[in-house]
Amino acid sequence: MIPRxxxxxxxxxxxxxxxxxxxxxxxxxxxxxxxLAAVDTRPVAxxxxxxxxxxxxxxxxxxxxxxxxxxxxxxxxxxxxxxAEELLRALVNLYLEKSTSHPLPPGSEVRNVYLLEPGTxxxxxxxxxxxNHRSGILVEELTxxxxxxxxxxxxxxxxxxxxxxxxxxxxxxxGHADLSDFYDVSAxxxxxxxxxxxx
Amino acid sequence: xxxxxxxxxxxxxxxTGASSVDEKRITVYSTAANYSLPVTVxxxxxxxxxxxxxxxxxxxxxxxxxxxxxxxYENVEGEFTPGKTQARVRGKEVxxxxxxxxxxxxxxxxxxxxxxxxxRFLGGPVTFHETSRRLFIGSVATQFTAELSKTAPAKLVLTxxxxxxxxxSTEPGKLHMLxxxxxxxxxxTQNLTFGDKTIPGAIFxxxxxxxxxxxxxxxxxxxxxxxxxxxxxxxAAGTAPAQPAVPQTGVxxxxxxAQPPSTPPSAAPAPGVTPPPALPAAAMPAxxxxxxxxxxxxxxxDERGAALTDQxxxxxxxxAVARKLRQELESRGISVVMLRxxxxxxxxxxxAALANAASPGVYISxxxxxxxxxxxLYTSALPARAESYTPFVPWDTGQAASLLESQAVVSxxxxxLRQKQVAVRSLEAPLRPLNNITAPALAVELAPPAKDLxxxxxxxxxxxxxxxxxxxxxxxxxxLDAKR
Numbered sequence: 001m002i003p004r005x006x007x008x009x010x011x012x013x014x015x016x017x018x019x020x021x022x023x024x025x026x027x028x029x030x031x032x033x034x035x036l037a038a039v040d041t042r043p044v045a046x047x048x049x050x051x052x053x054x055x056x057x058x059x060x061x062x063x064x065x066x067x068x069x070x071x072x073x074x075x076x077x078x079x080x081x082x083x084a085e086e087l088l089r090a091l092v093n094l095y096l097e098k099s100t101s102h103p104l105p106p107g108s109e110v111r112n113v114y115l116l117e118p119g120t121x122x123x124x125x126x127x128x129x130x131x132n133h134r135s136g137i138l139v140e141e142l143t144x145x146x147x148x149x150x151x152x153x154x155x156x157x158x159x160x161x162x163x164x165x166x167x168x169x170x171x172x173x174x175g176h177a178d179l180s181d182f183y184d185v186s187a188x189x190x191x192x193x194x195x196x197x198x199x
Numbered sequence: 200x201x202x203x204x205x206x207x208x209x210x211x212x213x214x215t216g217a218s219s220v221d222e223k224r225i226t227v228y229s230t231a232a233n234y235s236l237p238v239t240v241x242x243x244x245x246x247x248x249x250x251x252x253x254x255x256x257x258x259x260x261x262x263x264x265x266x267x268x269x270x271x272y273e274n275v276e277g278e279f280t281p282g283k284t285q286a287r288v289r290g291k292e293v294x295x296x297x298x299x300x301x302x303x304x305x306x307x308x309x310x311x312x313x314x315x316x317x318x319r320f321l322g323g324p325v326t327f328h329e330t331s332r333r334l335f336i337g338s339v340a341t342q343f344t345a346e347l348s349k350t351a352p353a354k355l356v357l358t359x360x361x362x363x364x365x366x367x368s369t370e371p372g373k374l375h376m377l378x379x380x381x382x383x384x385x386x387x388t389q390n391l392t393f394g395d396k397t398i399p400g401a402i403f404x405x406x407x408x409x410x411x412x413x414x415x416x417x418x419x420x421x422x423x424x425x426x427x428x429x430x431x432x433x434x435a436a437g438t439a440p441a442q443p444a445v446p447q448t449g450v451x452x453x454x455x456x457a458q459p460p461s462t463p464p465s466a467a468p469a470p471g472v473t474p475p476p477a478l479p480a481a482a483m484p485a486x487x488x489x490x491x492x493x494x495x496x497x498x499x500x501d502e503r504g505a506a507l508t509d510q511x512x513x514x515x516x517x518x519a520v521a522r523k524l525r526q527e528l529e530s531r532g533i534s535v536v537m538l539r540x541x542x543x544x545x546x547x548x549x550x551a552a553l554a555n556a557a558s559p560g561v562y563i564s565x566x567x568x569x570x571x572x573x574x575x576l577y578t579s580a581l582p583a584r585a586e587s588y589t590p591f592v593p594w595d596t597g598q599a600a601s602l603l604e605s606q607a608v609v610s611x612x613x614x615x616l617r618q619k620q621v622a623v624r625s626l627e628a629p630l631r632p633l634n635n636i637t638a639p640a641l642a643v644e645l646a647p648p649a650k651d652l653x654x655x656x657x658x659x660x661x662x663x664x665x666x667x668x669x670x671x672x673x674x675x676x677x678x679l680d681a682k683r
Contacts, residue, residue, distance in 0.1 A: 062570055065570065135506070135513065136644070137630060137642065137644045138568060138644065171631065175505070176566070176628075178630060180595075184582065187581070187627070194626050
């Protein structure tokens with residue numbers, strides 16, 4: 001004969017387990033249902049402070065298939081590496097505006113820029129920029145050229161640039177533009193000139 | 200040290216090419232295009248993708264509507280239900296002689312149903328050689344006659360109703376001519392006997408989407424082409440010039456005749472063989488070099504490329520344009536290797552390795568985009584470098600030594616596109632596998648002619664661009680040959 005208190009105890013524990021299971025299932029479905037757009041894309045670092053400076057960004061225009069130099073004033077820190085990062089973040093922010101001429105995927109950002117001697121820069125973008133980038137030779141070339149030309153023209157002494165995604169090398173940006181190797185800045189300058197003339 | 204890995208990659212590629220020889224294929228011959236597709240085997244029956252069969256022939260689209268798969272070819276609607284043995288085309292039931300399959304969005308019909316199904320869509324006659332899987336749409340057959348000249352040395356003259364370019368191989372006592380692209384049909388009988396000691400006979404046979412003529416000989420035989428590829432003369436080795444070698448790369452290769460017009464020697468017809476039209480006697484032509492173009496339809500398989508519209512991936516447009524370009528190049532006497540002629544996926548390094556192995560005169564990569572208008576032509580953004588005479592070329596900069604010729608080809612193609620009122624832009628691009636190609640190379644990116652994106656898939660527009668590209672390349676033939 002099983003004691004009554006033992007039966008009550010087991011039934012109570014089963015009820016608790018069942019209740020917790022139902023609660024966890026509901027919580028799980030709520031997490032799955034969270035929209036991707038809800039990912040917090042706010043910067044984790046405090047906004048850059050300091051005097052604003054005029055820089056030239058090479059801004060892509062999809063409709064014309066061109067790069068256009070655009071002067072903007074942005075706050076730039078004194079450190080060379082931080083300047084490089086702020087410069088490219090300002091460029092990417094332009095592409096995230098609603099009225100942009102070259103939309104990048106929501107959440108796109110430049111994570112870091114590493115400046116290595118002699119004359120080498122490594123741009124590390126996040127996955128959102130590359131994974132959801134529109135596919136096509138011209139549209140990808142515009143992004144790559146815009147990033148490299150904006151960086152090299154404002155920071156002297158850069159001869160070659162490598163683009164990483166989430167700290168890793170990948171073959172192409174979105175199926176076309178080669179990311180497997182270093183870009184020679186002089187070749188990019190030539191590409192940018194072609195794209196500015198709209199030839 | 201990337202070239203070492205490239206060599207290793209090449210070593211792995213060749214077994215892949217060899218294994219594909221045994222793959223079941225169907226070849227379709229039509230006035231629009233001749234093409235070959237892989238056959239899917241399911242539950243012991245042969246199946247083929249209906250969309251893939253119709254795609255090169257005209258405007259076609261498919262969608263899944265509930266439990267049904269609907270296909271639209273031009274103005275004809277077809278409705279298929281997975282598992283059902285009947286379909287509805289033009290509002291009437293059609294027997295499929297087997298169940299319809301829907302795999303990953305691809306509608307597969309039994310191969311045996313093509314002779315009844317396709318006439319409903321195409322509105323014209325279709326002849327299907329089931330055992331050899333050769334499908335003739337309309338009156339496209341290439342006829343041939345065989346005539347033996349017994350005057351020493353004995354020569355077998357094969358005369359074809361249109362240019363041919365078979366792959367030729369030999370074994371002791373036999374010379375094989377494999378016609379993988381030509382809609383060749385037998386001349387009444389499949390066994391030809393000539394009653395000659397050197398060349399006693401020949402057999403016509405069909406297998407796996409190709410036709411083959413096997414000539415038997417008591418001495419080693421050699422074949423030579425003349426009359427713009429309409430005549431093949433076979434004689435004992437040493438009495439006729441050899442057929443120029445066609446690169447064997449394990450990928451689809453066709454090679455039209457590019458020889459100057461010439462005529463075979465006249466001869467008396469053998470008993471039981473239809474004589475060809477009388478032709479004046481002439482000397483055998485010298486072997487002529489044929490330029491080879493590698494046409495690379497970018498993307499494929501799971502790698503769909505740009506989503507041009509909801510229903511139109513880049514990979515489909517690039518394949519359609521590549522097939523048209525092949526036709527246009529061949530019609531200008533340029534042999535073509537297609538890196539993919541079906542919905543297959545190739546890695547970028549694989550594409551470059553296959554293209555380089557073919558040692559082409561020119562490499563043309565096809566892309567499509569919804570951005571902008573007209574056509575954009577790209578060369579590699581590498582800095583030009585002088586020709587390297589070392590045995591190895593760096594993989595990452597393989598294109599550098601050919602860059603000047605690549606730019607010349609782009610200028611020539613751009614001129615032809617402008618002549619046809621197509622907006623064109625020439626640019627440099629950091630594009631793979633362009634950087635790894637060791638021959639003159641360009642990428643062609645098609646954008647819609649005007650604002651309507653659907654025009655990008657218009658056969659007329661694609662044909663116009665393919666014609667201009669082929670014309671521009673053909674004009675550069677001498678310069679490209681000189682480079683080789």
